[in-house]
Amino acid sequence: MISDGREIYHDGVVKRLIQFSIIWAVVGMVVGVWLAAQLIWPGLDFGQFWLTFGRIRPLHTNGIIFGFGVSALMATAFYSVQRTSNVPLFMPRLAWICCYGWQVLVLLGGISLLAGWTSTKEYAELEWPFDIVITILWVCFAVVFFGTIATRRIRSIYVSNWFYGALIIVIAMLHIVNNLALPVSINKSYSLFPGAQDAIVQWWYGHNAVGFLLTGGFLGMLYYFLPKQSGQPIWSYRLSVISFWAFTYTYIWAGPHHLHYNSIPEWVQSLAMVMSLILLAPSWATMINGIMTVSKAWRKLSVDPALKFIVLALAFYGLATFEGPMMAIRSVNIVSHFTDWTIGHVHSGALGWNAMITYGTFYYMVPHMMGRELYSVRLANIHFWLALAGTMLYILAMWGAGVSQGLLWLSIDDIGELSYSFNDVMAAMVPYYALRLVAGLIFLAGTVLMAYNLFRTMYGRHTVAVSPPLIIDELQGTVYKEEPREPSSGNAQEVPA
Amino acid sequence: MKYHGVTLHRKLENNIGLLIFGILFISSIGGLVQVLPSIFQESLKTATENSHLYSAVELTGRDVYIREGCHVCHSQQIRPLLAEVERYGPYSRADEFVYDRPFMWGSKRTGPDLHRIGGKYSDDWHRVHLIDPRSVINNSIMPAYPWLAEWEATDLGDIQKKMSVLRILGHPYTDEEIAAAPEEIAGLSQLDALIIYLQVLGTGLAEEYR
Ligand code: HEM
Ligand code: HEM
Numbered sequence: 001m002i003s004d005g006r007e008i009y010h011d012g013v014v015k016r017l018i019q020f021s022i023i024w025a026v027v028g029m030v031v032g033v034w035l036a037a038q039l040i041w042p043g044l045d046f047g048q049f050w051l052t053f054g055r056i057r058p059l060h061t062n063g064i065i066f067g068f069g070v071s072a073l074m075a076t077a078f079y080s081v082q083r084t085s086n087v088p089l090f091m092p093r094l095a096w097i098c099c100y101g102w103q104v105l106v107l108l109g110g111i112s113l114l115a116g117w118t119s120t121k122e123y124a125e126l127e128w129p130f131d132i133v134i135t136i137l138w139v140c141f142a143v144v145f146f147g148t149i150a151t152r153r154i155r156s157i158y159v160s161n162w163f164y165g166a167l168i169i170v171i172a173m174l175h176i177v178n179n180l181a182l183p184v185s186i187n188k189s190y191s192l193f194p195g196a197q198d199a200i201v202q203w204w205y206g207h208n209a210v211g212f213l214l215t216g217g218f219l220g221m222l223y224y225f226l227p228k229q230s231g232q233p234i235w236s237y238r239l240s241v242i243s244f245w246a247f248t249y250t251y252i253w254a255g256p257h258h259l260h261y262n263s264i265p266e267w268v269q270s271l272a273m274v275m276s277l278i279l280l281a282p283s284w285a286t287m288i289n290g291i292m293t294v295s296k297a298w299r300k301l302s303v304d305p306a307l308k309f310i311v312l313a314l315a316f317y318g319l320a321t322f323e324g325p326m327m328a329i330r331s332v333n334i335v336s337h338f339t340d341w342t343i344g345h346v347h348s349g350a351l352g353w354n355a356m357i358t359y360g361t362f363y364y365m366v367p368h369m370m371g372r373e374l375y376s377v378r379l380a381n382i383h384f385w386l387a388l389a390g391t392m393l394y395i396l397a398m399w400g401a402g403v404s405q406g407l408l409w410l411s412i413d414d415i416g417e418l419s420y421s422f423n424d425v426m427a428a429m430v431p432y433y434a435l436r437l438v439a440g441l442i443f444l445a446g447t448v449l450m451a452y453n454l455f456r457t458m459y460g461r462h463t464v465a466v467s468p469p470l471i472i473d474e475l476q477g478t479v480y481k482e483e484p485r486e487p488s489s490g491n492a493q494e495v496p497a
Numbered sequence: 498m499k500y501h502g503v504t505l506h507r508k509l510e511n512n513i514g515l516l517i518f519g520i521l522f523i524s525s526i527g528g529l530v531q532v533l534p535s536i537f538q539e540s541l542k543t544a545t546e547n548s549h550l551y552s553a554v555e556l557t558g559r560d561v562y563i564r565e566g567c568h569v570c571h572s573q574q575i576r577p578l579l580a581e582v583e584r585y586g587p588y589s590r591a592d593e594f595v596y597d598r599p600f601m602w603g604s605k606r607t608g609p610d611l612h613r614i615g616g617k618y619s620d621d622w623h624r625v626h627l628i629d630p631r632s633v634i635n636n637s638i639m640p641a642y643p644w645l646a647e648w649e650a651t652d653l654g655d656i657q658k659k660m661s662v663l664r665i666l667g668h669p670y671t672d673e674e675i676a677a678a679p680e681e682i683a684g685l686s687q688l689d690a691l692i693i694y695l696q697v698l699g700t701g702l703a704e705e706y707r
Pocket of ligand 1: 214215254257258276277279280321323324326327328329333336337338342345348349350353354604
């Protein structure tokens with residue numbers, strides 16, 4: 001975009017993606033709360049086939065991951081890649097196509113799930129026509145993102161961009177392979193892989209969708225917005241380099257920990273277990289790198305809601321990536337597999353890490369882009385406490401439920417008979433499920449507060465025009481500790497005046 | 498050594514093409530070493546005496562199961578653990594699933610495992626239970642599926658096309674079986690088909706493994 005002969009960053013598309021992301025967050029969490037309620041009062045489907053648990057559970061996961069998550073990732077990627085490349089977006093029209101195309105996809109995809117179109121593969125439930133559209137839109141995303149980097153005016157590529165890059169590349173690979181199927185009709189296809197092989201391929205996808213989307217992509221957010229918001233450079237740039245490659249290499253091996261003691265070869269399970277344990281190292285290295293980065297900005301932490309969310313997200317990231325490797329140990333997995341413990345682990349990552357870091361970056365980005373203060377810092381602080389309380393309660397309830405399920409199902413009495421029938425254990429879950437419902441409502445309430453707060457901040461304004469700095473300014477310098485190594489004088493000359 | 502590492506990384510960091518290639522290369526190693534061999538492992542895809550080829554009706558029932566999302570609450574995978582075998586029956590084997598596309602193992606047991614549900618209850622029990630679970634188990638949290646009794650099995654898509662597609666993938670349906678398929682499902686409700694599918698689940702296992 002050029003105005004007065006100056007280039008301007010394309011922030012309009014970022015703003016629109018943030019708006020969509022917030023809408024999907026609310027929709028996805030309303031569905032989550034509804035699911036939680038159905039597990040207490042099964043009559044809440046009102047006798048409607050399209051409202052039954054089996055159909056709206058995938059709506060929850062897809063709506064949240066692809067609607068809320070991917071929209072937020074696109075928004076933050078577009079925002080940060082311009083600012084770390086010192087150049088406006090490459091092919092901005094395509095970015096807009098990506099933005100709206102993706103929303104239509106999530107909307108129609110969601111409806112198709114309610115209609116019962118499903119491939120059943122977790123987080124890849126959408127049927128083949130949608131898979132093709134996803135592939136096309138993903139390529140557009142890649143073109144805009146990598147095109148911007150290719151036309152950058154800073155020599156080196158900043159670390160947040162590697163994580164977004166890994167997100168784009170690896171998800172493309174996983175998506176294409178896992179969805180290979182022969183179509184029968186518009187809404188039905190049969191997987192190319194049979195039984196046990198299908199399971200191995202699916203969890204290679206499933207775990208790495210978690211790895212490169214819910215973890216890697218969001219680490220991209222962390223590496224850009226944490227230094228920005230705290231005003232501190234990344235504590236150790238070298239550590240971020242090492243943990244990036246360790247992470248990219250190791251994650252891929254861990255998928256079969258979703259299939260411990262299932263009918264797949266044992267060596268595959270053991271390898272996955274070992275790799276999952278190793279994964280603790282790059283995960284915690286990243287967390288420590290982040291915590292050390294804010295350690296010089298504790299004062300700011302106490303007054304700044306955006307930073308609070310980001311730092312709390314880091315703590316939950318640490319929790320989820322500690323719990324994960326523990327659950328990947330085969331003997332622990334005997335207890336945790338198939339139970340609500342997994343659900344607790346999922347949401348400690350999903351609520352504590354993914355949602356919180358997104359909230360933090362939104363609280364940072366929206367006021368910056370609109371050129372005005374946040375509508376209400378007080379509301380944001382209330383949101384913070386609601387989010388923390390909701391997440392903690394959710395996790396505690398599911399630990400209680402999951403560990404009891406796991407142990408009671410396995411329990412055998414003196415004469416070698418099962419101590420508890422399935423229905424005994426099911427009946428014992430009611431209080432835990434009730435707590436989880438309350439937790440979900442609290443978390444949802446916080447999210448609604450944020451939606452209100454941010455829409456008020458955005459209301460009636462356009463994004464302010466920001467141009468790429470002619471020379472690397474001070475703020476950029478804070479993002480880069482070691483990079484660019486020869487401080488930019490070379491690059492600066494390339495920038496047209 | 499150190500010097501090389503640093504310069505190599507400097508190159509990656511300064512060249513987007515190299516960086517993309519690096520990510521692709523590093524991230525595919527795991528898949529190539531761990532997943533690819535499984536795809537070529539014959540024992541995971543070769544039919545044995547334990548494998549059961551779904552009939553036209555069973556296949557239709559399975560597609561009802563898939564469409565309704567029963568797999569989000571029910572696993573079909575019995576692990577080789579004492580308590581589990583006692584609760585659900587003989588543990589699951591890979592060759593029992595070679596005709597499962599997609600696999601139905603599940604990741605969450607909100608309800609019990611169903612891999613060996615076949616023969617455990619009568620058809621009538623299932624009928625009553627699926628139409629109104631709470632009339633059988635008064636605190637059940639399973640959804641009720643009354644409409645399945647009214648919906649026709651033939652509404653679930655072209656069964657002949659499904660079988661032909663599966664035949665391309667290696668399921669040994671004969672021409673006669675495919676020709677007879679529409680007649681077999683004619684007149685059945687989706688509930689009938691689903692129950693017939695449930696009743697065959699896990700029954701293919703050879704005597705010696707029971
Ligand atoms: C070092 C990191 C991690 C490891 C080793 C790990 C390991 C595991 C294990 C062992 C399971 C249980 C599988 C089962 O028994 O079925 C699991 C489930 C799951 N984890 Fe993690 N986890 C990690 C981090 C995360 C993070 C950060 C998230 C973010 C949201 C996450 C999301 C999930 C999800 C969504 C599932 C459920 C999959 C399903 O069954 O549908 N994990 N993880
Ligand atoms: C208000 C907040 C939320 C509530 C009340 C909620 C509730 C639920 C419920 C009830 C389930 C089904 C559990 C079961 O089958 O037993 C579920 C599954 C799931 N949710 Fe949420 N959820 C919320 C937010 C989120 C968010 C923000 C994410 C992702 C970023 C997320 C990701 C998932 C995933 C991946 C699963 C599937 C887990 C698995 O298959 O193992 N949820 N959620």
